[in-house]
Amino acid sequence: MKKSILILCTLMMISCAQKQGNPFFEDYDTPYGAVPFDKISIEHYMPAFVEGMNQHKLEIDAIALNEEAPTFENTIAAMDYSGELLNKVSLVFFNLTSSHTNDEMQAIAQELSPLLSEHEDNIRLNASLFKRIESLYKDRANLDLNTEQQRLLEKYYKNFVRSGAALNESQQERLRQINKEAALLTLQYSDNVLKETNVYRLVIDNKEDLSGLPQAVVDAAAEAAVDADLSGKWVFTLHNPSRLPFLQYADNRQLREKILKAYYMRGDNNNEYDNKDIVRKLVNLRVEKAQMLGYNTFAEYVLEETMAKNPKNVNDFLDGIWPKALQQAQKEVKELQQLIDSEDGKFKLEAWDWWYYAEKLRKEKFQLDEEELKPYFEMQSVREGLFTVANKLFGITLKPINNVPVYHPDVEVFEVTDADGSHLGLFYSDYFPRESKRGGAWMSNFREQCVKDGQNIRPHIYNVGNFTKPSGDTPSLLSLDEVETMFHEFGHALHGMLSQCSYLSLNGTNVSRDFVELPSQIMENWSIHPEVLKMYARHYKTGEPMPDALIEKIQRAATFNQGFITTELMSAAYLDMYWHDLSEQKEYDVNQFETDCLNRLGLIPEIVVRYRSTYFNHIFNNNYHAGYYSYLWAEVLDADAFQAFVENGLYDQKTATAFRQNILERGGTDDPMNLYLKFRGAEPDPKALLERRGI
Ligand SMILES: [Zn+2]
Numbered sequence: 024m025k026k027s028i029l030i031l032c033t034l035m036m037i038s039c040a041q042k043q044g045n046p047f048f049e050d051y052d053t054p055y056g057a058v059p060f061d062k063i064s065i066e067h068y069m070p071a072f073v074e075g076m077n078q079h080k081l082e083i084d085a086i087a088l089n090e091e092a093p094t095f096e097n098t099i100a101a102m103d104y105s106g107e108l109l110n111k112v113s114l115v116f117f118n119l120t121s122s123h124t125n126d127e128m129q130a131i132a133q134e135l136s137p138l139l140s141e142h143e144d145n146i147r148l149n150a151s152l153f154k155r156i157e158s159l160y161k162d163r164a165n166l167d168l169n170t171e172q173q174r175l176l177e178k179y180y181k182n183f184v185r186s187g188a189a190l191n192e193s194q195q196e197r198l199r200q201i202n203k204e205a206a207l208l209t210l211q212y213s214d215n216v217l218k219e220t221n222v223y224r225l226v227i228d229n230k231e232d233l234s235g236l237p238q239a240v241v242d243a244a245a246e247a248a249v250d251a252d253l254s255g256k257w258v259f260t261l262h263n264p265s266r267l268p269f270l271q272y273a274d275n276r277q278l279r280e281k282i283l284k285a286y287y288m289r290g291d292n293n294n295e296y297d298n299k300d301i302v303r304k305l306v307n308l309r310v311e312k313a314q315m316l317g318y319n320t321f322a323e324y325v326l327e328e329t330m331a332k333n334p335k336n337v338n339d340f341l342d343g344i345w346p347k348a349l350q351q352a353q354k355e356v357k358e359l360q361q362l363i364d365s366e367d368g369k370f371k372l373e374a375w376d377w378w379y380y381a382e383k384l385r386k387e388k389f390q391l392d393e394e395e396l397k398p399y400f401e402m403q404s405v406r407e408g409l410f411t412v413a414n415k416l417f418g419i420t421l422k423p424i425n426n427v428p429v430y431h432p433d434v435e436v437f438e439v440t441d442a443d444g445s446h447l448g449l450f451y452s453d454y455f456p457r458e459s460k461r462g463g464a465w466m467s468n469f470r471e472q473c474v475k476d477g478q479n480i481r482p483h484i485y486n487v488g489n490f491t492k493p494s495g496d497t498p499s500l501l502s503l504d505e506v507e508t509m510f511h512e513f514g515h516a517l518h519g520m521l522s523q524c525s526y527l528s529l530n531g532t533n534v535s536r537d538f539v540e541l542p543s544q545i546m547e548n549w550s551i552h553p554e555v556l557k558m559y560a561r562h563y564k565t566g567e568p569m570p571d572a573l574i575e576k577i578q579r580a581a582t583f584n585q586g587f588i589t590t591e592l593m594s595a596a597y598l599d600m601y602w603h604d605l606s607e608q609k610e611y612d613v614n615q616f617e618t619d620c621l622n623r624l625g626l627i628p629e630i631v632v633r634y635r636s637t638y639f640n641h642i643f644n645n646n647y648h649a650g651y652y653s654y655l656w657a658e659v660l661d662a663d664a665f666q667a668f669v670e671n672g673l674y675d676q677k678t679a680t681a682f683r684q685n686i687l688e689r690g691g692t693d694d695p696m697n698l699y700l701k702f703r704g705a706e707p708d709p710k711a712l713l714e715r716r717g718i
Contacts, residue, residue: 047071047112054426055438055449057483058115058469061428065127068116072135075109076142082106083146086155093155095166099176103526104475110527118467122487123430123459129214133207140206144199147186156180171692175526178691181328185316194315205308208301213461213644215296216637219289221458222296224251225259225269225282233257235274237394243494261286262456264491267502270378271393276370283375283631290637291614298637299613305643307608314606322603322649329535330656330695334604337652341600343709344655345593347718349625351586356629358384374631381584389583391576393502399573400506401563402454402490402499408559409513410437412549416679417521417687418442421450433457434485439520448472448520451485454509455492455499461640464488464508466515466543472522472530482531484519486512498563503577507547514546515539523688530690536650538695540657541664542687548665551577554673582717587630589716594626595633596652599642603649613637655712660699662715663707 042048046062048071053059082105089097120132146152159166160180163173183189187198226248227233233241244257247265251258259265259282266282273279290298309321318324322334331337359380360372372380386392410421421437429436433455439447451469456462470483490505501509515532518539522531532539549555553574560569601620617636626632634641641647664682671678685702700706 041070042074045070047108047115048074053428054424055446055483056470057427057436057449059428060115060430063115065131068112068131069134071108071112072116072138075106075112076138079106079109079142080145083149083152087149087152089155093159095159095168095172095176098152098155098159099172099179100526102179103175103528104473110471114469114471118469118485119430121461121465121467122453122485123457124217124461125459132210136206136210137203140203141199144186144195144202147183147188148195148199150188153183153188156183171525171529174692174694175529178528185324185328187316190315198312198315201308201312205305205312208305208308209644212290212298212301212305213640215290215298215301216640216644217461219292219296219638220261220462223261223285225278225285226253227257227259227278228255232275232278233273235272236268237272239394239397239494239497239500240268240272242497243492246494261289262462263489264456264505267378270375271382272379276376279375279379280373287631287635287638289635291635298643302602302613302636302643303611306602306605306611309603309648310605310608319606320604322600325603325649329650329653330537331652334600334649337600337649337656340656341593341596341652344589344713344718345597345624347713348586348589348593348716349627351718352590352627352630353586355381355584355586356627359629362387372629374629377587377629381587385580385583389576389580391573391580395573396503396569396577397491397500398562398564399560399569400501400503401561402501404559404561404563405501405506405509406452408555409510409546409550411558412510412546412555413513413517415674417517417683419447419521424449431457431459446481448481449483450516450520451483452488453485454488454490456489460487460489462489463640464512466512466519466532468519468531471527472519472524473527474525479523482519482522484516486516488512500563503551507550510546510550511543514543517546518542518687518690521683521687522690524690524692529692532690534691535695536647537653537656538660540653541660541699544654544657544661545664545682548661548668549673551581552673553578582715585716585718589718590626590630591633592654594621594624594630595639596655597624598632598634598636599639599647599649599651602636602642658715659709659712660707662711664699664703666711667703 045067046059047067051057051059083102086098086101086105091097116128116131120128156176156179159176163176166176168176187195190198227244233244236244241257243265244259247258247260248254248256259269261282266286269282270279290296306321313319313321313324316324318327320334322337326333326337331340356372359377362380362384363370363372363376382393413419413421418441420440422440424436424438427436427449429451431453434451434453437450437452439450441447464487466484466486468482468484470480472482473480486509488505488508490501490509491499493499519531524530527533556569556574556577560574561567562569598617598620601616613636617632621632636643641651642649647653667678667682668675681702685698689698696706
């Protein structure tokens, strides 16, 4: 007896020592309970993960072995609220491995990946737990549940079945191996993309090679050179704010070719960061998993849980647009070639010429120079404009605060309050590229909304971007595309911030992927609306509002180059579907497969697929597998939804409130189409999309 007490004490002491000073083990002692980034160091993660998994396991065991008969509360709701510590540390760690990582963090992620995958499997493959869920599911009609609770029960039941809960033991064993292996491979994949992106530099030491580039771009390249210990030279990288202006403006055709090729060869250089083998392994594991669970293909498995429902609907949807988009792109090729010929270029348009000549054509056709716009898009004023739009639509206010810790000096924090002054949440923005951040733009949470013990826990949301940095005396001046991206990501943020749901698994952006882009894409409509531009787009030096003539040019040029943009995006959506609608495990030759797919589509050589297989993070790392079509799918929704504002007024309160109450506050608490119908009164009309793109 004594001995066992002694052992118990020792164990507790060890764990106490590890917990001491580890912020994850305490309530965050900060304003709003914000993450204390200033107190978190690298050695805090692993013990918190280990203890988080232990606690979660105990909670799950208690639910599974509960002697009382299963009820919604003691099983489904209890599971949804379980794993608090694990959730807490995951929300910090996995966000930072995307937005501010380093080799140590990546190493921890590698070590964690199989542990977490096993932990997840232990829950999903827990037979007695599944029995309880299954019995509730079968009895669901008699449980007197509200819509949200029914959705939650259904979600858990399906998740378990889709994770193999109904399989036999040896199949489950194999599934565990697959999950573990796939988790490691996806991690390695994104790590390789990050390394390949960071390792490349186009170093220019001859001033003539800068010909055509705007001064601000040259200055930023000179600064990048200083950072790289190459003072006096100019450095261009594969990050968007560096690569894209180079492709748009650099007169030197060979160098344009060089940087574009470096970009699209990422992960395909037969070096240590090559991703071809990983892609091959991943698609085979996905085929195996899908078939084990009773589906022909991984796409079938994934799409079952979306608005689109199955691969045929996705392919039909894409096929309905593709020929028109391609035709439009071919028209654009002719126009660009004419421009080359008129300059006596004597060469055929190639992929690395597209941005450059499109920019020239834009100038010629619309007298619109992208560089002319940038002075009106200073980051701070764009963000203020964005906040004003949110205020006019939904009555919310964002106020900068600086009493909350941040993980990098570029991060800014705002308190979000509702029209009646009540607290809604926190909003963090982190907009500039750095080596510790992966490419692209996204939204995520540091804390998620839910109602727990009667208390409405408000979310902490963040937006990340890779926008043009300030350089020298020039503040951050955004391109039109970056402006739209900022509005887009803030739309996701609104979906998270305004959430009024009871359960974690259904809150905010926890909706199907082909619905999640609706709140984000609809916000882009405001970003370039003349009335909105007039309000926020002010010259950073003079404070003058953007002249009407320039606003008009933006409107007229809105459908410019849409053949290219649509085709580039759609070919990636098809490539994603090709990879995931396979029913056979094979030694796929990744490059050959990709070429065959794109040839079958008839993609023209002047356009490179938006993401090649070796750097397609969306589908090989970020859960957009068999889901890249979602962006276009959601555009049908957002074009139709925005039409309601066009009809009733840009800030019409009735429409905005209907959008807020039926979409933004509801998360995944009802079927997406039901939510949409409640807002709009009718299903979306796909024509709005083609019209908007001018196709
Ligand atoms: Zn998005």
